[in-house]
Amino acid sequence: MNNEQNAHDPLVERVLVSFDLAAEHHVAHCEPCQAEREKLEEALRQFGAANREYSMRPESFWEQQAARIRANRHRSHSRARSVAVLAPALGALLFAGILLVHRAPQVKPEAQALPTVQADSDHELLLAVERAVESDTPQALAPVTLIVDESDGNFPLEKTSSKKEMQSHAN
Amino acid sequence: MENALTSTLGTAAQKIAAEDFDGIVRRHQRRVHRFLLMLLRDPEEADNLTQECFLRAYQNLSSFRGESSLETWLLRIAANLARDHARNRKASFWKRLLGLDGDEDDGAVEHLPSGQASPEQILLAREDVRAVCEAAGQLSQQQRAVFLLRFVEEMELNEIATALDLQVGSVKTHLFRALQGVRSKLRNL
Numbered sequence: 001m002n003n004e005q006n007a008h009d010p011l012v013e014r015v016l017v018s019f020d021l022a023a024e025h026h027v028a029h030c031e032p033c034q035a036e037r038e039k040l041e042e043a044l045r046q047f048g049a050a051n052r053e054y055s056m057r058p059e060s061f062w063e064q065q066a067a068r069i070r071a072n073r074h075r076s077h078s079r080a081r082s083v084a085v086l087a088p089a090l091g092a093l094l095f096a097g098i099l100l101v102h103r104a105p106q107v108k109p110e111a112q113a114l115p116t117v118q119a120d121s122d123h124e125l126l127l128a129v130e131r132a133v134e135s136d137t138p139q140a141l142a143p144v145t146l147i148v149d150e151s152d153g154n155f156p157l158e159k160t161s162s163k164k165e166m167q168s169h170a171n
Numbered sequence: 172m173e174n175a176l177t178s179t180l181g182t183a184a185q186k187i188a189a190e191d192f193d194g195i196v197r198r199h200q201r202r203v204h205r206f207l208l209m210l211l212r213d214p215e216e217a218d219n220l221t222q223e224c225f226l227r228a229y230q231n232l233s234s235f236r237g238e239s240s241l242e243t244w245l246l247r248i249a250a251n252l253a254r255d256h257a258r259n260r261k262a263s264f265w266k267r268l269l270g271l272d273g274d275e276d277d278g279a280v281e282h283l284p285s286g287q288a289s290p291e292q293i294l295l296a297r298e299d300v301r302a303v304c305e306a307a308g309q310l311s312q313q314q315r316a317v318f319l320l321r322f323v324e325e326m327e328l329n330e331i332a333t334a335l336d337l338q339v340g341s342v343k344t345h346l347f348r349a350l351q352g353v354r355s356k357l358r359n360l
Binding site: 010012013014016017018036039040042043044046047048050051052054055057062065068069070072073076 | 343
């Protein structure tokens, strides 16, 4: 094909794209346009034929492909069926999960509150014992405190009366 | 299995479901495969997407209302699959970088029916076909789809419009631009 631009260029395309009476009339009476149209139509015809030829496959290819499509179809069908079966079970599981989540916060605070109460009362008890020991030694523990004081070498004056009492007991 | 499917379908689809789906595959697989092969220029992908196309058709049989022919409907599914495939391929930067992308050589050039033409005529025709292939390769996928459906599948403009979900006016515009590209390639020979 020559490199010269046909002055009536778009008319050839218009004729090939769809029926256009004016363009059709022009191309039919214009030799360069007629030649271009024939050349283009021939190239397109060859292109179509070459593509149809290229896509030809042996019969075995189509049979294999049909078999693969059938297998895919069956697989998709059985998948859809198992989804239909599993969906209620999954729903029940989800429901149970939601129930558990809703219950959990009611139980937890009780469980957590108990140890803190216990810890508080223990702590208070310990403090009370310490305070009692520090403020005054109980009567029953007096001899023990004396022994401790003696071993340390301390003989406080206020404790002498107690010492005398002990000696009188020994006698 | 077919009975369960049939119960959920409309009238047009019921007719199809009553038919053997394997029969539908056998009747239309060649055309769907050819369209995808020309559009993607990758035999392996064309094969995969043909299978996917029929699977989608089977799964969506209820949406087929019989407003177009079954073949046009199948080509529409194929065109949508090809469009999604092209989008994914564009996104796969690493695939292209590593050269794993499909070989885009158009094998159609070597498949000219020789008939009774002389070797010289065959050579010239081959050059023309190569030019058309190159021009088609430079078109957008939408334009290429329109061009192929018109000049390879020899479909009417309204059928192409239905298959590609376009207005007839858009089909004409796409064809017009595609032909301009082809003519300019042929001129440069």
